[in-house]
Amino acid sequence: MPQQFWKPGADKPRILEDEEGGVVFFAPSLSSASSSSSRFGYASIGSQRQRLPVYKYRTAILYLVETHATTIIVGETGSGKTTQIPQYLKEAGWADGGRVIACTQPRRLAVQSVASRVAEEMDVKLGEEVGYTIRFEDVTNPAATMIKFLTDGVLLREIMDDPLLTKYSVIMVDEAHERSISTDILLGLLKKIQRRRPELRLIISSATIEAKSMSDFFQTSKKHRGPEDHEFVPRKVPAVLSVEGRGFNVQIHYVVEPVSDYVRATVSTVLSIHDQEPAGDILVFLTGQDDIDAAIQLLAEEAHASRKISSGLIVLPLYSSLPRAEQDLVFSPTPRGKRKVVISTNIAETSLTLEGVVYVVDSGFSKQQFYNPISDIENLVVAPISKASARQRAGRAGRVRPGKCYRLYTEEYFVNEMSSVGIPEMQRSKLVSCVIQLKALGIDNILGFDWPASPPPEAMIRALEVLYSLGVLDDDAKLTSPVGFQAAEIPLDPMISKMILSSNQLGCSEEIITIAAILSIQSIWVSGKGVQKELDEAKLRFAAAEGDHVTFLNVYKGFLQSGKSSQWCHKNYMNYQAMKKVIEIREQLRRTALRLGIVLRSCEGDILAVRKAVTAGFFANASRLEAFSHNGMYKTIRGSQEVYIHPSSVLFRVNPKWVIYHSLVSTDRQYMRNVMTIDPSWLTEAAPHFFQNLRRPDPIAH
DNA sequence: GAGCACTGC
Numbered sequence: 010m011p012q013q014f015w016k017p018g019a020d021k022p023r024i025l026e027d028e029e030g031g032v033v034f035f036a037p038s039l040s041s042a043s044s045s046s047s048r049f050g051y052a053s054i055g056s057q058r059q060r061l062p063v064y065k066y067r068t069a070i071l072y073l074v075e076t077h078a079t080t081i082i083v084g085e086t087g088s089g090k091t092t093q094i095p096q097y098l099k100e101a102g103w104a105d106g107g108r109v110i111a112c113t114q115p116r117r118l119a120v121q122s123v124a125s126r127v128a129e130e131m132d133v134k135l136g137e138e139v140g141y142t143i144r145f146e147d148v149t150n151p152a153a154t155m156i157k158f159l160t161d162g163v164l165l166r167e168i169m170d171d172p173l174l175t176k177y178s179v180i181m182v183d184e185a186h187e188r189s190i191s192t193d194i195l196l197g198l199l200k201k202i203q204r205r206r207p208e209l210r211l212i213i214s215s216a217t218i219e220a221k222s223m224s225d226f227f228q229t230s231k232k233h234r235g236p237e238d239h240e241f242v243p244r245k246v247p248a249v250l251s252v253e254g255r256g257f258n259v260q261i262h263y264v265v266e267p268v269s270d271y272v273r274a275t276v277s278t279v280l281s282i283h284d285q286e287p288a289g290d291i292l293v294f295l296t297g298q299d300d301i302d303a304a305i306q307l308l309a310e311e312a313h314a315s316r317k318i319s320s321g322l323i324v325l326p327l328y329s330s331l332p333r334a335e336q337d338l339v340f341s342p343t344p345r346g347k348r349k350v351v352i353s354t355n356i357a358e359t360s361l362t363l364e365g366v367v368y369v370v371d372s373g374f375s376k377q378q379f380y381n382p383i384s385d386i387e388n389l390v391v392a393p394i395s396k397a398s399a400r401q402r403a404g405r406a407g408r409v410r411p412g413k414c415y416r417l418y419t420e421e422y423f424v425n426e427m428s429s430v431g432i433p434e435m436q437r438s439k440l441v442s443c444v445i446q447l448k449a450l451g452i453d454n455i456l457g458f459d460w461p462a463s464p465p466p467e468a469m470i471r472a473l474e475v476l477y478s479l480g481v482l483d484d485d486a487k488l489t490s491p492v493g494f495q496a497a498e499i500p501l502d503p504m505i506s507k508m509i510l511s512s513n514q515l516g517c518s519e520e521i522i523t524i525a526a527i528l529s530i531q532s533i534w535v536s537g538k539g540v541q542k543e544l545d546e547a548k549l550r551f552a553a554a555e556g557d558h559v560t561f562l563n564v565y566k567g568f569l570q571s572g573k574s575s576q577w578c579h580k581n582y583m584n585y586q587a588m589k590k591v592i593e594i595r596e597q598l599r600r601t602a603l604r605l606g607i608v609l610r611s612c613e614g615d616i617l618a619v620r621k622a623v624t625a626g627f628f629a630n631a632s633r634l635e636a637f638s639h640n641g642m643y644k645t646i647r648g649s650q651e652v653y654i655h656p657s658s659v660l661f662r663v664n665p666k667w668v669i670y671h672s673l674v675s676t677d678r679q680y681m682r683n684v685m686t687i688d689p690s691w692l693t694e695a696a697p698h699f700f701q702n703l704r705r706p707d708p709i710a711h
Numbered sequence: 712g713a714g715c716a717c718t719g720c
Binding site: 116117128143144160162165187189190191296297298299329330354355356358359360375376377378389390427434442446499500501514531532536537538541546597635655656657661662674676678680 | 712713714715716717718719720
């Protein structure tokens with residue numbers, strides 16, 4: 010039976026139906042919220058909790074959650090919704106009887122910090138009543154945990170073991186407006202689960218007002234509206250509640266004329282803020298390392314010419330591949346009389362929060378990934394941001410006091426041309442991992458799945474083809490046994506999973522999980538700008554004639570022999586943080602492999618076995634050097650695309666006749682990253698059907 | 712002889 014926290018007759022909240030009839034709005038009543046608080050256990054803790062904007066909606070939220078299957082909460086940052094709503098639910102009894110309240114986040118750091126904050130507010134030990142689960146860490150106690158924070162990816166994995174998520178009474182999906190692939194899959198699955206579990210309550214929390222489309226998605230068909238008035242059946246029409254934030258006012262400034270060079274415009278805006286505005290740090294949003302370095306260079310030139318600038322400005326770059334020590338500089342307090350200027354990528358939009366920022370300069374652009382399912386190529390391109398991103402960026406100026414945001418685009422452009430929300434990641438990505446996950450969850454009709462945003466059918470079909478060629482799906486597009494089910498268990502790209510599974514028979518699983526771990530992070534080397542020659546020399550110390558994959562094995566061996574030393578990494582131009590991540594992922598893969606019955610075995614230097622295992626996963630990425638090519642041009646076997654070995658590969662300029670690659674990066678040319686030599690006979694050995702079906706006659710003649 | 716927005720399992 011649902012909780013009875015609200016007594017009819019006492020402070021009944023007011024409900025406003027909107028014109029379209031579907032959406033319910035709430036007008037908060039301050040007196041009802043404060044008078045009811047003493048009924049619950051934790052009210053004494055805090056005036057601090059009661060000062061949060063979300064507090065006056067406490068009664069309203071609990072009422073809506075009780076009476077509606079889905080409640081959509083639109084709240085700006087600082088409203089307190091993430092930390093408070095799970096506590097309200099617990100206080101109202103939603104965690105009674107061994108049930109659990111879940112709250113998902115897109116990022117691990119957010120999960121950890123929100124969980125420890127809530128544990129502190131409730132005065133309990135983290136990992137008991139309040140716990141969290143992220144990829145490498147499970148800080149929960151199944152016998153005691155009532156409120157559990159987790160990444161949406163982890164909750165997706167939990168659905169594999171418990172398809173109806175039976176232990177949860179309420180699931181709150183936070184930051185749903187970000188529309189990451191895992192959030193979207195999760196929303197689609199939760200809608201299905203809800204049909205089987207009418208008592209399950211969902212809270213979808215989003216920062217943007219695009220609640221209508223989310224509401225439409227969760228609205229089940231109208232013909233079921235009959236029993237809604239019944240006391241204990243939740244309404245199927247989602248409720249929508251809007252909670253204001255607690256940020257300070259941010260004044261928006263637009264340029265009068267469109268700018269042609271946003272790096273130069275950035276620099277002159279920073280200089281005029283420094284010249285005319287009172288103290289306060291500046292946060293600049295540019296697109297990537299190149300832009301950021303260029304802007305810093307220009308500012309350094311200006312500083313050279315002006316004493317005021319050189320003595321007053323501290324200019325710092327910020328992007329994810331920046332070494333940790335340099336990243337940490339942006340968090341150091343600004344000395345008196347100085348002004349900090351942080352020039353950042355999108356990392357400062359959501360992932361990192363800088364205190365003390367009063368001015369934001371927004372270029373209006375960011376780098377975004379796009380996927381073309383026809384050519385099967387992923388592209389990273391500079392693209393205009395959405396209004397939602399622009400608002401998020403501006404909000405970064407109003408955390409400590411009223412601020413200003415300088416947009417390097419016109420108001421006319423913002424109002425009339427900028428799209429309101431970005432394209433969901435689902436619609437601009439490869440879907441191979443997504444499709445295998447849905448298959449593992451028993452979703453047979455992938456093309457008919459009810460998504461919050463449908464991906465292009467071509468991308469789905471492409472993913473199905475890849476999975477079929479890997480032997481993960483059979484002719485009926487069902488997971489094969491055991492390979493398909495095992496591959497779905499491994500939390501990596503299915504091509505890597507297949508490589509790991511094949512290493513079992515080939516007796517080289519120890520080596521292959523090392524390669525898998527290294528391939529699944531961005532790069533193990535330090536960023537090469539300025540130290541290119543030294544980096545190339547360092548690479549040569551580990552280089553293997555067979556290519557990058559075998560080189561990785563040499564690197565990993567060296568790292569272990571050094572005792573996992575950070576100095577050793579530094580000396581060899583290797584990224585220590587990246588190597589620590591490799592160790593972590595490798596350990597997870599080792600445990601997963603053992604669970605799947607893979608025997609962990611080293612091939613003791615039999616590199617042939619390693620290369621065959623890599624080929625078993627990546628045969629579809631084979632390419633051949635064009636005869637008479639003098640510039641290293643290759644053609645892919647599958648699509649006859651013109652490709653080149655990336656200059657970062659140890660095989661650059663070596664140009665062996667047959668190679669397979671891990672991925673393509675596309676700039677002015679298509680470059681193959683992480684390349685390994687093969688014998689073409691291994692291709693037909695690994696995937697006979699795949700190569701027979703190619704249209705090109707006799708593609709792999711010697 | 713070139714480039715890596717950001718997450719996540």
